[in-house]
Amino acid sequence: MHNLLHNLNDEQLAAVTLPAQSALILAGAGSGKTRVLTTRIAWLIQTGQVSPSGLLAVTFTNKAAKEMMTRLSAMLPINTRGMWIGTFHGLCNRLLRTHHRDAALPQTFQILDTQDQLSAIKRLIKAHNVDDEKFPPKEVMYFINGAKDQGLRADKIEPYNADERKKCELYQLYDDQCQREGVVDFAELLLRTYELLSRNQPLREHYQQRFKHILVDEFQDTNDLQYKWLKLLSGHGERDGGSALFAVGDDDQSIYAFRGANVGNMSAFEREFKVQNLIKLEQNYRSHGHILDAANVLIANNSKRLGKNLRTDAGHGEQVRVYEASSDLAEAQWIIEETKSLISDGAARSEIAVLYRSNAQSRVIEHALFSAGIPYHVYGGLRYFQRAEVKHAIAYLQLMDNPHNDSAFLRVVNFPTRGIGLRSIEALQAAAEQHRISLYAAVPYVAGKAGSSLGGFVKLVEGARFETQQMALPELVRVVLEASGLLTHYQTEKEGADRIENLEQMVSAATQFVSEEGYGQGAPAHLGPQAQAQAGVPIVNEDGFEILDADAALPTVMSPLSAFLSHASLEAGDNQATAGQEAVQMMTVHSAKGLEFNNVFITGLEEGLFPHESSSREHDGVEEERRLMYVAITRARQRLYMCFAQTRMLHGQTRYNMKSRFFDELPEESLKWLSPKVQSHWFANKKSAWDETPLVGSDNAIAQKIAQKSPGSGWRIGESVAHGKFGEGVIVNIEGSGNNARAQINFGSHGMKVLDLSIAKLERL
Numbered sequence: 190m191h192n193l194l195h196n197l198n199d200e201q202l203a204a205v206t207l208p209a210q211s212a213l214i215l216a217g218a219g220s221g222k223t224r225v226l227t228t229r230i231a232w233l234i235q236t237g238q239v240s241p242s243g244l245l246a247v248t249f250t251n252k253a254a255k256e257m258m259t260r261l262s263a264m265l266p267i268n269t270r271g272m273w274i275g276t277f278h279g280l281c282n283r284l285l286r287t288h289h290r291d292a293a294l295p296q297t298f299q300i301l302d303t304q305d306q307l308s309a310i311k312r313l314i315k316a317h318n319v320d321d322e323k324f325p326p327k328e329v330m331y332f333i334n335g336a337k338d339q340g341l342r343a344d345k346i347e348p349y350n351a352d353e354r355k356k357c358e359l360y361q362l363y364d365d366q367c368q369r370e371g372v373v374d375f376a377e378l379l380l381r382t383y384e385l386l387s388r389n390q391p392l393r394e395h396y397q398q399r400f401k402h403i404l405v406d407e408f409q410d411t412n413d414l415q416y417k418w419l420k421l422l423s424g425h426g427e428r429d430g431g432s433a434l435f436a437v438g439d440d441d442q443s444i445y446a447f448r449g450a451n452v453g454n455m456s457a458f459e460r461e462f463k464v465q466n467l468i469k470l471e472q473n474y475r476s477h478g479h480i481l482d483a484a485n486v487l488i489a490n491n492s493k494r495l496g497k498n499l500r501t502d503a504g505h506g507e508q509v510r511v512y513e514a515s516s517d518l519a520e521a522q523w524i525i526e527e528t529k530s531l532i533s534d535g536a537a538r539s540e541i542a543v544l545y546r547s548n549a550q551s552r553v554i555e556h557a558l559f560s561a562g563i564p565y566h567v568y569g570g571l572r573y574f575q576r577a578e579v580k581h582a583i584a585y586l587q588l589m590d591n592p593h594n595d596s597a598f599l600r601v602v603n604f605p606t607r608g609i610g611l612r613s614i615e616a617l618q619a620a621a622e623q624h625r626i627s628l629y630a631a632v633p634y635v636a637g638k639a640g641s642s643l644g645g646f647v648k649l650v651e652g653a654r655f656e657t658q659q660m661a662l663p664e665l666v667r668v669v670l671e672a673s674g675l676l677t678h679y680q681t682e683k684e685g686a687d688r689i690e691n692l693e694q695m696v697s698a699a700t701q702f703v704s705e706e707g708y709g710q711g712a713p714a715h716l717g718p719q720a721q722a723q724a725g726v727p728i729v730n731e732d733g734f735e736i737l738d739a740d741a742a743l744p745t746v747m748s749p750l751s752a753f754l755s756h757a758s759l760e761a762g763d764n765q766a767t768a769g770q771e772a773v774q775m776m777t778v779h780s781a782k783g784l785e786f787n788n789v790f791i792t793g794l795e796e797g798l799f800p801h802e803s804s805s806r807e808h809d810g811v812e813e814e815r816r817l818m819y820v821a822i823t824r825a826r827q828r829l830y831m832c833f834a835q836t837r838m839l840h841g842q843t844r845y846n847m848k849s850r851f852f853d854e855l856p857e858e859s860l861k862w863l864s865p866k867v868q869s870h871w872f873a874n875k876k877s878a879w880d881e882t883p884l885v886g887s888d889n890a891i892a893q894k895i896a897q898k899s900p901g902s903g904w905r906i907g908e909s910v911a912h913g914k915f916g917e918g919v920i921v922n923i924e925g926s927g928n929n930a931r932a933q934i935n936f937g938s939h940g941m942k943v944l945d946l947s948i949a950k951l952e953r954l
């Protein structure tokens with residue numbers, strides 16, 4: 190019976206089998222947090238402490254949720270499909286669908302991904318004649334999302350100046366616009382659910398009673414609203430005890446502060462829930478010793494830590510290999526050589542990950558992999574559901590389900606072109622504004638030629654809707670692709686073949702979706718659950734689940750079309766990679782969170798890149814970058830490579846970077862420097878505290894800077910010097926004069942040093 194627990198160490202076992210009370214599992218990377226959480230769910234169910242429908246588990250991505258369900262099915266003979274395991278967004282979507290009336294939403298409300306949200310805001314700014322230079326749409330979007338993440342509506346914000354007042358106004362207008370169109374953005378999913386549950390006592394109590402256990406992975410990256418949401422749902426402070434909230438996390442891996450995550454939630458949780466059960470897991474099962482030492486020593490440089498360490502039984506393993514390349518091209522070449530040798534030693538390509546801080550770095554490496562004929566997969570590029578042609582098709586599908594979605598309407602009203610010009614759209618927008626209705630509903634108010642071409646579009650939508658009335662989802666998708674004219678359009682386009690392939694893939698995506706989500710194969714795509722039941726289509730129930738309103742799986746709360754559209758939006762917002770394809774895995778450090786690989790490259794370890802230059806402007810910025818570096822290092826099981834380049838082309842400029850400060854924070858004995866002794870090259874630190882002039886630009890500009898004579902010191906930038914201890918070097922910058930003159934000198938393999946010129950014994954070469 191207890192074989193679930195066989196493979197756990199003592200602390201893990203203690204964590205898995207804790208009594209039904211609040212608990213915090215605080216542990217470093219690779220210590221089995223996710224494993225503990227999954228095993229606890231299985232154990233709670235197996236021992237009969239809770240039914241599968243009586244617990245709710247929050248994961249960081251949709252993929253992680255799927256993986257958790259797969260693991261659970263392997264451990265227990267249960268059907269996991271209807272279980273409440275998902276992301277905050279996914280779970281909120283489910284609650285809002287079920288209780289859409291109480292939440293004042295149409296049942297077919299649609300979800301805006303970030304791209305859609307931005308275009309909705311652009312549209313709003315234009316419609317209200319707001320100066321988009323003073324109020325850039327992106328900034329307005331961050332403002333709105335930031336407020337929502339804190340649980341604040343526009344009328345609850347106290348603006349501190351006129352600009353902020355304007356932003357609040359836009360926030361309100363934006364919310365009105367979304368409401369009119371029946372759409373919600375990601376942050377809204379959460380806020381709307383939160384408001385629904387806080388206002389509706391019977392509903393709240395229903396769910397509070399129902400979820401005896403709430404389990405949260407990656408707790409360090411929850412934002413304020415998510416924390417409040419958990420508190421509300423757990424019934425904490427409302428009824429005796431409340432649900433048992435089981436949170437696992439690692440403060441050292443908090444890397445989403447820029448998105449509103451608040452690592453302070455860990456201590457807030459401990460305090461507010463009076464957590465008695467705090468367990469630390471310190472045994473690491475992922476990484477070899479040198480890798481772990483590197484991670485531990487590095488992160489010790491952070492000041493704000495809850496404190497814990499990691500140890501391993503795996504032995505030291507190999508040292509971390511460090512390579513200094515002369516350029517980004519040389520860096521990529523080195524990665525290729527090492528990758529080839531890993532593969533020839535038998536490494537699976539999918540067990541090789543190349544990590545970088547910014548997406549812009551991937552191009553050069555991609556090119557090198559491509560030229561070398563090594564299959565690779567890049568994550569974080571445009572995901573399938575974000576590609577233009579796919580978004581067009583989705584927009585048509587959205588109109589089938591909810592024609593009042595203005596974003597969808599505008600995206601395709603004249604795509605493929607059907608002679609509806611800007612003027613017609615403006616007339617339509619004016620009519621919609623005047624009657625305060627959707628664009629679709631406003632069409633009859635537009636007269637003349639514009640009116641009739643718009644009418645033609647409405648007929649097309651209505652026609653397709655009518656034609657697909659009884660169709661199952663995959664068939665509906667196929668018909669809409671045809672009827673919209675999208676397929677024909679791309680057939681005539683020169684580079685259209687790939688796009689057509691992507692569009693056709695949507696039919697397969699729909700087929701797969703229907704079967705995975707448990708809809709009957711022939712279930713009419715348009716019909717909601719009750720209607721389906723009446724139509725004699727069996728609803729797939731979960732074995733042994735009691736069925737109460739939203740207690741069942743998606744099929745009972747959403748039509749297949751609505752569910753598919755939600756899936757498309759939520760997936761588009763999921764920026765995490767999946768391990769597993771037989772290709773080298775390329776991704777940003779952020780999207781590698783929670784994953785592990787036998788071999789990992791961390792690239793571009795240069796000042797300004799990693800740590801990123803933006804970090805010097807932000808409070809706590811460098812500490813967050815260090816946590817990011819900690820996440821990067823701890824993805825590796827057996828082999829870790831780090832590299833950096835002296836020069837790099839980025840955003841069209843050559844940058845001369847200093848190696849990352851993180852190298853100075855890593856234990857020397859765990860590193861193996863592979864680079865040849867550096868010749869008398871030099872490179873400068875753009876972000877050096879004592880040089881505010883950015884040293885980026887063409888080589889010419891750099892040369893000019895070098896030629897600059899420094900006042901009074903007698904030394905010149907660009908001059909070669911020799912030092913008794915550091916050997917040969919090149920002066921990169923000079924500050925001050927006379928006795929206060931200091932020089933920044935690049936001593937190649939000894940690194941960059943700042944020396945007091947009146948003290949240091951330098952020789953001219």
Ligand code: ATP
Pocket residue numbers: 196197198201216217218219220221222223224225439442474475782783784785
């Ligand atoms: P991260 O902080 O990166 O999310 P984590 O703490 O969630 O890491 P897991 O991913 O759960 O760690 O586990 C790391 C690896 O160690 C996994 O491959 C897992 O299967 C393995 N592992 C965990 N516990 C044990 C154990 N007791 N025995 C053997 N392997 C284990």
Ligand code: MG
Pocket residue numbers: 222223224783
């Ligand atoms: Mg984990």
